Amino acid sequence: xYLPGAPIGRWESRHCPPPDAVTRFLFxxxxxxxxxxxSWAGSTVQDYQQDLIxxxxxxxxxxxxxxxxxxxxxxxxxxxxxxxxxxxxxxLSSRGKSDxxxxxEATIRQFFSSDLVGRSKQPAQCAFIARYRWLKERLQFDEQxxxxxxxxxxxxxxxxxxxxxVSLIFPAAFLNNPASMFGHTFLRIDQHGQTEQTRLLAYTIxxxxxxxxxxxxxxxFKGMFGGYKGFFSTPPYYLKVQAYRDIENRDMxxxxxxxxxxxxxxxxxxxxxxxxxxxxxxFFKENCSYHILSLLEYANPALRLRDQFxxxxxxxxxxxxxxxxxxxVGGAIYRPxxxxxxxxxxxxLTADELELLQRIKxxxxxxxxxxxxxQPLSRRALILDLVSDYLRYKxxxxxxxxxxxKERNRRVLTARSALSIPSEAIAIPPYTKQPDSGHRTTRxxxxxxxxxxxxxxxxxxxxxxxxLLDPEQGYTPDAQIEALGLTVRxxxxxxxxxxxxxxxxxxxxxxxVDDLFRAPSWKVNVGMQTIRHRGCRLCNNGVFNGGIGGxxxxxxxxxxxxxxxAEAEANVSPAxxxxxxxxxxxxxxxxxxxxxxxxxxxxxxxxxxxLGDTSDDIRWHVGSRYTLxxxxxxxxxxxxxxxxxxxxxxxxAFF
Numbered sequence: 001x002y003l004p005g006a007p008i009g010r011w012e013s014r015h016c017p018p019p020d021a022v023t024r025f026l027f028x029x030x031x032x033x034x035x036x037x038x039s040w041a042g043s044t045v046q047d048y049q050q051d052l053i054x055x056x057x058x059x060x061x062x063x064x065x066x067x068x069x070x071x072x073x074x075x076x077x078x079x080x081x082x083x084x085x086x087x088x089x090x091x092l093s094s095r096g097k098s099d100x101x102x103x104x105e106a107t108i109r110q111f112f113s114s115d116l117v118g119r120s121k122q123p124a125q126c127a128f129i130a131r132y133r134w135l136k137e138r139l140q141f142d143e144q145x146x147x148x149x150x151x152x153x154x155x156x157x158x159x160x161x162x163x164x165x166v167s168l169i170f171p172a173a174f175l176n177n178p179a180s181m182f183g184h185t186f187l188r189i190d191q192h193g194q195t196e197q198t199r200l201l202a203y204t205i206x207x208x209x210x211x212x213x214x215x216x217x218x219x220x221f222k223g224m225f226g227g228y229k230g231f232f233s234t235p236p237y238y239l240k241v242q243a244y245r246d247i248e249n250r251d252m253x254x255x256x257x258x259x260x261x262x263x264x265x266x267x268x269x270x271x272x273x274x275x276x277x278x279x280x281x282x283f284f285k286e287n288c289s290y291h292i293l294s295l296l297e298y299a300n301p302a303l304r305l306r307d308q309f310x311x312x313x314x315x316x317x318x319x320x321x322x323x324x325x326x327x328x329v330g331g332a333i334y335r336p337x338x339x340x341x342x343x344x345x346x347x348x349l350t351a352d353e354l355e356l357l358q359r360i361k362x363x364x365x366x367x368x369x370x371x372x373x374x375q376p377l378s379r380r381a382l383i384l385d386l387v388s389d390y391l392r393y394k395x396x397x398x399x400x401x402x403x404x405x406k407e408r409n410r411r412v413l414t415a416r417s418a419l420s421i422p423s424e425a426i427a428i429p430p431y432t433k434q435p436d437s438g439h440r441t442t443r444x445x446x447x448x449x450x451x452x453x454x455x456x457x458x459x460x461x462x463x464x465x466x467x468l469l470d471p472e473q474g475y476t477p478d479a480q481i482e483a484l485g486l487t488v489r490x491x492x493x494x495x496x497x498x499x500x501x502x503x504x505x506x507x508x509x510x511x512x513v514d515d516l517f518r519a520p521s522w523k524v525n526v527g528m529q530t531i532r533h534r535g536c537r538l539c540n541n542g543v544f545n546g547g548i549g550g551x552x553x554x555x556x557x558x559x560x561x562x563x564x565x566a567e568a569e570a571n572v573s574p575a576x577x578x579x580x581x582x583x584x585x586x587x588x589x590x591x592x593x594x595x596x597x598x599x600x601x602x603x604x605x606x607x608x609x610x611l612g613d614t615s616d617d618i619r620w621h622v623g624s625r626y627t628l629x630x631x632x633x634x635x636x637x638x639x640x641x642x643x644x645x646x647x648x649x650x651x652x653a654f655f
Contacts, residue, residue: 053108062104066298069294071091082097083098086280089118089277091106092106112146118276125151127276162191163264165189167256168254170255170435171184171240173481174248182315182464183316186288188203205233223282228280232275245335246337249338249339255322264299266299290318336428339393343517345382345428349383364408365411367380367384381416384416433473438466439654445651447651448650456491458489458650461487462483462485464482464484466481468508472593478511479509481507487500488500499528503525511551522547523565529541529543541572547567548565549564549566550563558594564586564587564588568583569582581611581613582610598624601624618640631653632651635652
């Protein structure tokens with residue numbers, strides 16, 4: 001025997017006699033047999049590795065869809081295969097990003113090793129457990145020759161998820177966060193025995209860019225061109241609800257997906273593998289929705305969801321694709337934002353009760369005043385519940401006075417607890433229908449009209465997303481986001497065909513103010529249009545416009561929003577002296593829902609340009625839209641601008 005730390009195999013002559021010739025001969029035979037056994041075992045492992053690789057090659061597993069889904073291989077514009085995955089640690093072959101066969105061979109070899117690989121630092125059988133399970137099924141691994149390894153970390157993770165079902169979650173668009181301007185999607189893993197009360201404790205699978213705090217406009221640039229890394233994560237659902245519904249005030253829709261138990265297991269195994277990976281994040285294409293679709297495709301390879309998104313992937317469109325797939329979506333549940341709950345409850349109060357609400361939210365002690373005590377018990381409970389909802393909403397915002405709201409809410413809750421009745425269950429309907437019911441986000445239109453003394457025909461294309469005159473069903477109310485638009489016109493008398501308008505980005509957010517909510521409205525517009533100015537009849541004019549203002553909501557007809565903006569604008573055009581002008585002014589306007597299908601809008605502006613080409617501009621605009629079907633609408637618009645009159649009628653299709 002030997003002591004720990006002592007040299008092994010050293011003979012000690014003081015205690016043992018020297019070995020005789022027979023002993024030396026037997027020892028030599030033993031050493032030879034051990035060496036031969038090790039050589040035979042090594043040869044056996046290598047032979048079995050090669051046997052598996054040969055069978056995989058003969059079966060062309062590297063060409064199969066499931067292997068391409070596991071490695072995220074896609075054909076590029078030149079027809080070559082390349083993985084969308086950008087983390088080198090995700091590949092076990094140095095050529096794995098562009099060579100499916102090399103990656104398959106390296107993966108099989110690595111399954112025989114206990115070396116730690118990937119970002120998660122686990123043996124390959126555990127780090128890439130979906131690959132292992134799929135290849136084991138296809139090649140029928142001999143567990144005596146390829147010994148399965150214990151994956152305790154994965155087993156604990158899956159047990160904690162306790163999966164029974166999967167839901168797709170869609171938080172609506174949030175214009176004040178550039179990363180969420182088109183909405184967001186992620187998955188919730190629904191647990192066994194889950195109830196409405198415990199649903200918030202479930203875990204989610206989310207993909208998002210790793211963006212530093214305060215990135216602001218930097219995100220718009222880097223996000224479009226892959227400047228950030230995107231990672232998968234599994235936060236609890238209550239944290240997502242708190243962020244989206246309670247803080248950002250975004251309505252949420254939960255779509256239950258019809259996946260089998262085996263498909264859920266496949267989804268979870270591949271999600272586990274994604275912990276070893278990152279993708280370069282592209283805001284318009286390889287975004288949250290795109291990579292969530294990739295998980296669903298591996299869960300059920302018969303789905304070909306991403307094939308429908310070639311240039312951009314808009315979250316609302318991905319929801320429509322899932323809903324349109326036969327039998328995939330089992331139903332939708334609405335989870336209103338805190339601001340929606342407050343607004344809906346407020347409509348239940350009388351004018352006198354609204355005055356009491358205003359008094360109590362400023363002075364919680366007024367809940368003990370005889371005037372309030374004289375109200376029916378159920379009405380007092382409703383008012384105090386609504387005040388508490390509002391104070392909680394204010395306390396969870398970025399307001400520097402949020403500690404004041406927390407203290408007020410504590411006193412309101414104390415008064416509420418003194419009322420010996422439960423809160424009444426109140427149905428909170430959404431302000432708009434679920435997102436899959438809305439029009440598609442790409443728009444084409446054809447039309448014609450007249451401009452000054454000439455007639456024209458025009459064709460327009462807008463890549464995305466929605467403007468205020470588009471059918472509003474399924475979209476965030478009072479919000480407009482347009483990007484990548486182009487209009488081409490042919491003028492008949494001038495016999496000229498030209499680009500009439502181009503839109504890079506046009507955002508408008510109207511936030512009607514009232515006695516509880518006072519968020520500002522704002523707008524940004526960057527693009528090009530033709531103008532008539534001085535001696536130039538159809539000159540290109542670059543536009544950079546931004547404004548901030550306010551809006552109010554009325555109900556004289558059905559529903560109207562009146563708005564006003566203070567704004568600044570810069571123009572670049574050969575029509576101007578020094579080729580530019582810079583100034584500012586104001587815009588006032590209204591849009592109104594006349595019926596569910598018919599909408600009107602009108603606005604007027606005055607801008608003065610003291611810098612560059614000294615001039616001014618008086619504009620007004622009137623528009624009308626009638627919805628023919630979900631993806632069809634007719635529109636008429638009249639625009640006056642500095643002795644330039646333009647009328648157009650168009651038929652619009654969304655796809």
